[in-house]
Amino acid sequence: MGRGTVGGTQRRYAALVVGLAALLAASPVAAGESAWSRQTEPAPGPARVIGGYTHGCIAGAVALPLDGPGYTVLRPQRLRYFGHPALIAVIRDLGAWADRHGWGTLLVGDLSQPRGGPMSYGHASHEAGLDADIWLRLLPPGQRLSDAERRDPTPVSMVRTGAPTADPAVWTDTHAALVRAAAQDPRVARLFVNPAIKATLCRAFPPDADGNTRWLQKVRAWYGHDSHVHIRLHCPSDSPGCVPQDPPPPGAGCEAEGFAWWANRIADRLTQKASAPAPVAAPVAGPPQSVPEACGGVLSSR
Numbered sequence: 001m002g003r004g005t006v007g008g009t010q011r012r013y014a015a016l017v018v019g020l021a022a023l024l025a026a027s028p029v030a031a032g033e034s035a036w037s038r039q040t041e042p043a044p045g046p047a048r049v050i051g052g053y054t055h056g057c058i059a060g061a062v063a064l065p066l067d068g069p070g071y072t073v074l075r076p077q078r079l080r081y082f083g084h085p086a087l088i089a090v091i092r093d094l095g096a097w098a099d100r101h102g103w104g105t106l107l108v109g110d111l112s113q114p115r116g117g118p119m120s121y122g123h124a125s126h127e128a129g130l131d132a133d134i135w136l137r138l139l140p141p142g143q144r145l146s147d148a149e150r151r152d153p154t155p156v157s158m159v160r161t162g163a164p165t166a167d168p169a170v171w172t173d174t175h176a177a178l179v180r181a182a183a184q185d186p187r188v189a190r191l192f193v194n195p196a197i198k199a200t201l202c203r204a205f206p207p208d209a210d211g212n213t214r215w216l217q218k219v220r221a222w223y224g225h226d227s228h229v230h231i232r233l234h235c236p237s238d239s240p241g242c243v244p245q246d247p248p249p250p251g252a253g254c255e256a257e258g259f260a261w262w263a264n265r266i267a268d269r270l271t272q273k274a275s276a277p278a279p280v281a282a283p284v285a286g287p288p289q290s291v292p293e294a295c296g297g298v299l300s301s302r
């Protein structure tokens with residue numbers, strides 16, 4: 001790739017960051033979300049996911065213990081460390097695996113609220129107890145966070161703005177192995193990483209070799225996600241009311257999801273939007289986002 005292309009990509013990326021920030025700032029506040037955010041205990045009963053990742057809730061969620069071998073939960077004051085038992089198991093297994101390899105401690109960000117549902121800030125998903133953010137900043141073996149750091153931790157970005165691959169000053173083989181291990185877990189449906197991180201993984205693990213295509217396919221490039229990897233589980237078999245997501249398209253996605261492709265795609269959309277004729281009247285807001293009706297019972301059950 002020539003210099004001019006890289007510069008163009010950087011500019012497009014900058015435009016896309018600004019554009020997305022504007023879109024997010026304009027997002028309507030979801031109705032009823034404060035009721036979900038106020039919950040402090042899971043709904044009783046067996047684990048049961050209702051709805052989907054971005055439009056759902058969970059009964060019988062389980063709390064991830066705040067500390068365990070190889071992991072520690074960040075910002076416990078937010079009460080976002082609840083999930084389906086399968087999600088709790090995946091995180092504990094990943095922590096134990098990191099611990100066994102002497103990689104230190106995984107920092108665990110948001111899972112779901114005690115009963116799932118929309119969050120008051122921070123996420124468009126994580127509603128069904130099947131999503132979790134694992135930070136890419138690893139705590140060296142033997143090191144612990146102070147209580148103050150844990151309540152207000154500092155993320156470390158693995159990507160320099162506009163760079164097409166992960167920052168070699170901070171990104172290590174351990175990070176690559178961590179994402180691969182999570183993606184190879186059959187309970188995991190997909191992961192989200194920054195496009196530059198996906199490009200780095202594609203380079204480190206050629207899609208044609210060693211069955212890499214299988215797990216790379218699950219690793220999806222998405223904006224943000226430069227300081228954490230987002231892990232999303234399949235719908236669990238105990239939850240017939242769980243709405244799955246279509247599987248990722250076939251192939252490793254290394255061509256399609258390369259950084260430049262992704263940045264160009266978004267930049268084109270923004271350009272189209274900017275050049276479209278101004279609307280005559282302000283668009284009428286759609287119905288407020290809500291959870292499936294069956295989630296009403298999850299919210300009210302005692």
Ligand SMILES: [Zn+2]
Pocket residue numbers: 123126131132133230231
């Ligand atoms: Zn997330």
